[in-house]
Amino acid sequence: MVNELIYLDNAATSWRKPETVYHAVDKALREQCGNPGRAGHRFAVSAGRVLDDARLFCTRLFNAEKPEQIVFTANATIAVNLVLKGILNSGDHVITSSLEHNAVVRPLHRLEQRIISVSKIPADIDYGIRTDLLEQTVTAKTKLIICNHISNVFGTVNDINRIGQFCRERGILFAVDAAQSAGCRNIDVQAMGIDFLIFSGHKSLFGPQGTGGLYLRPGLQLETIIEGGTGSRSELLEQPESLPDHLESGTPNTPGLAGLTAGIRFILETGIDVIAAKETQLVNRLLTGLAEIPGIRIIAPKPKFERGCIVSVQLKKFSPEQAASILDSSFGIAVRSGFHCAADAHRSMNTLENGGTLRISPNYFNENQHIDACLDALQKLS
Ligand SMILES: Cc1ncc(COP(=O)(O)O)c(C=O)c1O
Numbered sequence: 001m002v003n004e005l006i007y008l009d010n011a012a013t014s015w016r017k018p019e020t021v022y023h024a025v026d027k028a029l030r031e032q033c034g035n036p037g038r039a040g041h042r043f044a045v046s047a048g049r050v051l052d053d054a055r056l057f058c059t060r061l062f063n064a065e066k067p068e069q070i071v072f073t074a075n076a077t078i079a080v081n082l083v084l085k086g087i088l089n090s091g092d093h094v095i096t097s098s099l100e101h102n103a104v105v106r107p108l109h110r111l112e113q114r115i116i117s118v119s120k121i122p123a124d125i126d127y128g129i130r131t132d133l134l135e136q137t138v139t140a141k142t143k144l145i146i147c148n149h150i151s152n153v154f155g156t157v158n159d160i161n162r163i164g165q166f167c168r169e170r171g172i173l174f175a176v177d178a179a180q181s182a183g184c185r186n187i188d189v190q191a192m193g194i195d196f197l198i199f200s201g202h203k204s205l206f207g208p209q210g211t212g213g214l215y216l217r218p219g220l221q222l223e224t225i226i227e228g229g230t231g232s233r234s235e236l237l238e239q240p241e242s243l244p245d246h247l248e249s250g251t252p253n254t255p256g257l258a259g260l261t262a263g264i265r266f267i268l269e270t271g272i273d274v275i276a277a278k279e280t281q282l283v284n285r286l287l288t289g290l291a292e293i294p295g296i297r298i299i300a301p302k303p304k305f306e307r308g309c310i311v312s313v314q315l316k317k318f319s320p321e322q323a324a325s326i327l328d329s330s331f332g333i334a335v336r337s338g339f340h341c342a343a344d345a346h347r348s349m350n351t352l353e354n355g356g357t358l359r360i361s362p363n364y365f366n367e368n369q370h371i372d373a374c375l376d377a378l379q380k381l382s
């Protein structure tokens with residue numbers, strides 16, 4: 001049954017994964033699942049190696065300076081919270097965009113109610129964040145700019161290089177939410193001037209759910225929002241200052257991180273450019289087909305603009321929720337409907353009414369026939 005599913009909801013979490021990911025998780029659970037860093041026996045040591053490998057592969061993928069700069073979390077949301085709550089103090093000003101996921105919007109809103117001020121720069125569906133507005137938005141108190149790399153609603157790509165350069169020139173910290181780009185776009189934290197890179201492990205990195213993390217530029221430190229056992233300096237009352245232990249308390253997700261390593265290994269062996277090219281071909285096929293169906297409004301960057309593998313649409317005859325439900329029950333096609341945890345983004349593109357959008361997000365493991373089946377089904381609903 002599951003083999004017949006046409007899965008086009010990869011922006012939420014990816015499926016399928018490379019075969020090696022399934023094997024790695026299974027192997028870790030059976031053969032490497034001691035508590036890493038907590039004992040000297042062989043089982044704990046082999047679990048420690050799983051974590052070391054995962055850090056090493058993230059370091060390579062993002063061109064981080066050294067593995068200790070990679071901190072693992074259960075998802076991107078926790079990584080965002082670590083950054084915002086660990087770096088912002090009373091009176092700080094933060095710049096963000098109108099296209100952000102609630103993982104960024106909500107913690108910022110909470111902090112704004114208590115200690116900081118926030119400016120949201122409008123975004124254009126084709127170009128992303130209006131970088132021309134950055135200069136006039138900065139104040140003497142601006143400490144951080146945080147934005148996503150690729151919008152999870154519209155697939156809009158933000159000009160990370162430009163924003164990174166802007167931050168560097170002004171001594172402002174730059175945090176990138178790469179939940180939708182890590183694994184399918186080249187990210188070089190050093191070349192792009194990124195101080196904090198936030199990633200989900202379970203989307204384009206092909207890891208299991210329960211994986212994600214954070215890169216911090218060397219020299220930066222965050223106040224902890226969680227303290228506890230780290231397997232290191234256990235005699236101290238204080239949380240160790242050294243990374244990654246400072247920000248990684250409690251038993252880590254060893255099987256998940258084994259899967260994440262296998263996912264990143266697959267990406268590095270396949271080539272990000274190859275993955276991106278296949279996704280672009282699929283999304284272009286989807287957009288070309290959608291444009292020929294009457295009664296569908298496409299909300300995505302125009303064809304000549306760079307885009308992620310994510311397309312939002314609205315149908316004349318059905319709400320997004322109704323359409324997604326029919327696609328699932330009558331056609332075996334999994335897509336997502338609603339606000340995609342990003343009401344701000346919908347507000348900015350006038351898609352908040354009528355229940356948000358129907359979001360179609362293929363990935364590298366989809367084929368043309370999946371796109372065509374989706375187009376056929378949408379044709380019948382239009
Ligand atoms: C742009 C963006 N940021 C953050 C998140 C949150 O990711 P996670 O579910 O790994 O916490 C998502 C998830 O969809 C996302 O698309």
